[in-house]
Amino acid sequence: MADAPNAVGVLGVGHLAGYLVQRLALNPARRVVLSPRNEERAQALAARHANVTVARDNAALVGEVDVVLLATRSQAAAGAIEGLPWHPAHTLVSLCAGVPLDALMLNAGAATLARAMPITAAAIGESPTCLYPDVAAAREVVQEFGPVHALADEAQLDVASVSAAFYGWVHSLIQEMALWSATQGLPPAASRALVSQTVRAAAGMVIAQPERSLPDLLEELCTPGGITELGLQTLQDVRAFEYWQRASQAVLDQIRSARD
Numbered sequence: 662m663a664d665a666p667n668a669v670g671v672l673g674v675g676h677l678a679g680y681l682v683q684r685l686a687l688n689p690a691r692r693v694v695l696s697p698r699n700e701e702r703a704q705a706l707a708a709r710h711a712n713v714t715v716a717r718d719n720a721a722l723v724g725e726v727d728v729v730l731l732a733t734r735s736q737a738a739a740g741a742i743e744g745l746p747w748h749p750a751h752t753l754v755s756l757c758a759g760v761p762l763d764a765l766m767l768n769a770g771a772a773t774l775a776r777a778m779p780i781t782a783a784a785i786g787e788s789p790t791c792l793y794p795d796v797a798a799a800r801e802v803v804q805e806f807g808p809v810h811a812l813a814d815e816a817q818l819d820v821a822s823v824s825a826a827f828y829g830w831v832h833s834l835i836q837e838m839a840l841w842s843a844t845q846g847l848p849p850a851a852s853r854a855l856v857s858q859t860v861r862a863a864a865g866m867v868i869a870q871p872e873r874s875l876p877d878l879l880e881e882l883c884t885p886g887g888i889t890e891l892g893l894q895t896l897q898d899v900r901a902f903e904y905w906q907r908a909s910q911a912v913l914d915q916i917r918s919a920r921d
Contacts, residue, residue, distance in 0.1 A: 668692045669802055670726035672719060672741055673733030674699045677756065679706060680784040681730065684805055686710035691805075694725050720745055728802050729772075731755045731765075735919055743768040752798040758822050759919030761815055775799040776818055779806045780828045791821040819916050826912045830905075835860055 667690050671678050674695050679702070685693050686709075693713045695703040703715045716722035723729060723745045733741045735757040742753065747770030754775045755765060762774045775796040779788040783806035790803045795811035803809055812818050835856050842852035867878060883890040896902065 668694060668726040668728075670694045670696070670716070670722045670729040672696045672722065672729055672731050673737075674703045674706065675732060675734075677779070677781065678730075678732040680781040681732070681779060681806065682706050682710070682713060683784045684786060685802070686713050688712075688805065692726075694722050696722055723747065723751065726751075728752045728754065728798050730802070731757060733757060735760050739764055739768050745770075747772040749773075752796055754796075754799045754802065758825065759819065759916040773798070776815065777803045778818065778822045778825055779803060780825050782828070783807060789824070791818055791824075793818045820913060822916055823909050823912045827909070830908070831860065 667688075669685060669691060671682060671693065674682075678695075682693055682695070683706075685691050689712060691712060693710070695706060695713065695715045696719055697703055697715050697717065698719070700715070707713045707715050716725060719741070727750060729751065731738060731742065731753060738755060738757040738760045742765060747753070749771040751770075751772035752775065753765070753769050753772040754777050755762070756777055756779065758778065760776075762776060765774060773796055775792060775794055777790055777792045777799060779790040782788040783790070786805070786807050788807035789810060790806050790808070791810045791812055792799060792803060793812045793815055800809055800811075810821070812821060835853075838856045839849070839852045842856065843849045847855070867875070870878065883893065
């Protein structure tokens with residue numbers, strides 16, 4: 662095991678991992694060791710950060726660190742950790758959607774297991790990250806990505822994982838509204854800023870008032886005969902929110918199918 666208690670390994674250096682490494686590397690006391698499998702990407706990340714290195718192989722990575730973030734594709738997760746020198750002091754945190762801890766247990770040896778679901782906003786410390794179980798070593802790492810939400814079981818984590826897809830849908834909604842505003846004559850830069858800041862403002866109001874119900878907050882905005890009410894009624898008339906829920910259910914069904 663490594664002497665440094667703040668050594669973190671990232672096994673699977675793909676799309677999400679790049680954002681996580683960007684955040685972890687901001688902590689000068691945090692040493693980050695990357696898997697060499699996607700060598701070009703791993704070396705590029707290491708070149709940008711003084712405290713990021715690339716391991717010789719995955720076994721060497723596990724030997725150098727205390728906490729490993731497993732960020733491979735879900736179907737490759739169990740195979741990626743098989744045969745590695747796991748030790749009782751290791752914590753293995755799977756970031757693979759839909760992969761239950763039972764599917765990793767056999768190949769993880771004596772390591773302590775946890776699951777987490779960060780999003781790319783981890784790069785700016787704004788990822789709401791769900792965690793199960795609430796393992797201290799796992800929390801110490803993922804809290805650098807943003808607020809941590811400890812959940813009671815894996816079923817809850819699967820439902821919460823749909824928020825990772827929702828995050829992308831919000832990006833799409835921002836894009837659609839910004840494009841529409843621009844076609845109506847608003848300068849594109851102003852349109853982008855206005856729409857994205859409005860989304861942040863709405864979320865900020867919800868977060869700032871946890872004692873109030875979501876229907877109450879919305880009702881306060883819907884002045885009878887006003888533009889908010891008009892727009893919402895138009896969306897309801899075309900069953901927009903029903904289709905939004907159907908999309909959410911489709912994602913959850915896919916996540917759950919990975920268990921079967």
